[in-house]
Amino acid sequence: MKILVTGAGGQIGTDLLPMLLSRGHDVAVYDLAPRPDWCPAGVEWMRGDISVSAEVFDAVKSAAPDRIFHLAAILSAAGEAVPHRTWHVNLDGTRYVLEAARLFEVQQVFYTSTIAVFGPGLEPPVGDDVPLHPTTMYGVTKVAGELLGEYYESVFGLDFRGVRFPGLINAGIPGGGTSDYALYMFVDGMRDGAYEAFCTPESRIPFMYMPDALRAMIELSEAPKEALTRSIYNIAAMSPTAQEIADAVRERVPGVNLTFKSDPKRQAILDSWPAVLDDSNARRDWGWKHEFDLAAMSDDIVPKIRELIESQGQAEGAHV
Ligand SMILES: NC(=O)c1ccc[n+]([C@@H]2O[C@H](COP(=O)([O-])OP(=O)(O)OC[C@H]3O[C@@H](n4cnc5c(N)ncnc54)[C@H](O)[C@@H]3O)[C@@H](O)[C@H]2O)c1
Structure with a gap:
């Protein structure tokens, strides 16, 4: 399968790329950063900005992936220093990825959401369907990204799915x-x-150890659609x-x-x-189970x- 990973130059991508290659996938990357030394041979590295629609459309068109793992984002602490840029990168960037997926018939977009979608005052363990009132721009953009993906799924039939990662x-x-x-x-x-x-x-x-996080991405992305009762799942370890x-x-x-x-x-x-997440929907629907x-x-x-x-x-x- 051809897989495009946006934002693969960071913490998750470092471990995700070798794993995708070892599973026999053809892998391309779209990232603002130049190709790092650790990037495995065989990965096509396209340098570009997720917040520039034309560049995203060109990259998706030329890679022609079956699936996109959309990782590119500015994270929580860094995002508070540049909230406007964070909105543009995290939310407009996600919109361009979804729109490119629709235009160029990508089968699935996998979204990496976060516990930062939650706000204060929630009684643990916190389930999937609670009021979402994040206090950071990062959290705001991730809530909106979840909703936007669900819109693309219901209106355009795009297969949109993802997890809310704990700290990795x-x-x-x-x-x-x-x-x-x-x-x-x-x-x-x-x-x-x-x-x-x-x-x-x-x-x-x-928190979650990276091998569990990567396995969650692979297992949810490969789960039969009929088994899923929602698009975005809490996962915990x-x-x-x-x-x-x-x-x-x-x-x-x-x-x-x-x-x-x-x-x-x-x-x-x-x-x-x-403090604690309830991930029982993930455990029931696609058999999620942490190891570490x-x-x-x-x-x-x-x-x-x-x-x-x-x-x-x-x-x-x-x-x-
Ligand atoms: N690491 C965690 O603990 C954690 C937890 C929850 C969710 N997530 C989510 O997982 C995803 C990846 O996280 P990570 O920890 O690997 O992040 P990271 O900050 O380590 O890497 C982010 C990558 O995105 C790229 N990027 C940033 N701005 C870009 C732009 N404008 N255009 C193209 N690429 C751009 C960066 O160059 C970098 O390679 C993010 O969406 C993040 O929200 C991570």
Whole structure:
């Protein structure tokens, strides 16, 4: 199958591209960033801006994909610094992807939504169908993107589906998300021996290890349409406090110095997100089941991060 991945130059794309290739797919990328060194051979890399409609239409026309994984976006913390640009990239960009999919007969658009669609005050566990009142521009654009995709599905018959990811953790680059403190505890903790988290130790949000997140994308994108009762699904794996993550790192990285200094802006975003998600619809409709809890993830990720640090040295900008 031919798959076009928008925004594949980031945290998810780094792990998604090799996985798609290993499954025998023909893969093309559309991203603002130049082709990175880690991009596997065999992937066609088109450089362009998702917020420029003509460029998106040209890319989709020339790649002629069967399926699009639409990842390109500006994430939560980064988005608050440039809210107008975030609207343009995240929402107009999504509209151009959907419109190009309609025009050039793409079978499916897969959307990567987020727990940032939720606002404060929701009683955990938080299900799929609750009032959505996000407090960030990122969350606003993701709610609107979900609705726009559902419009394209009901009016134009496009197969639109996706997940609301929790904060994702992998041995990769954090992308400016408010959940990045968890990954930095591992990466900076192991590379520099210390990290000061920008949240309180009690902060609790849902997280997921990248292998589970990628499997969720593949499994939902391949699920029979008849089995699905909705387009967008909550998916969950674990909801540790920041303190519990720090303890998991300390158990595996002796002597690491992890401290907390809450940054009011990012703390407010974290506090607006649900502590625990209800993902029972995903578990019922397409058999979603996470594999990694905090302990299993920590056991798996520590040697991987150590390997990356050793192979890439201490250089500024090392790909971890
Ligand atoms: N990483 C997470 O924890 C997380 C959680 C929930 C949802 N998501 C969603 O998953 C998707 C991918 O997330 P990620 O963590 O890989 O993000 P990232 O920030 O690491 O990567 C985003 C990619 O989009 C590209 N991009 C940004 N602006 C663009 C533009 N104007 N035109 C073309 N490309 C552009 C960037 O170059 C980058 O390669 C996003 O839609 C995000 O909202 C991520």
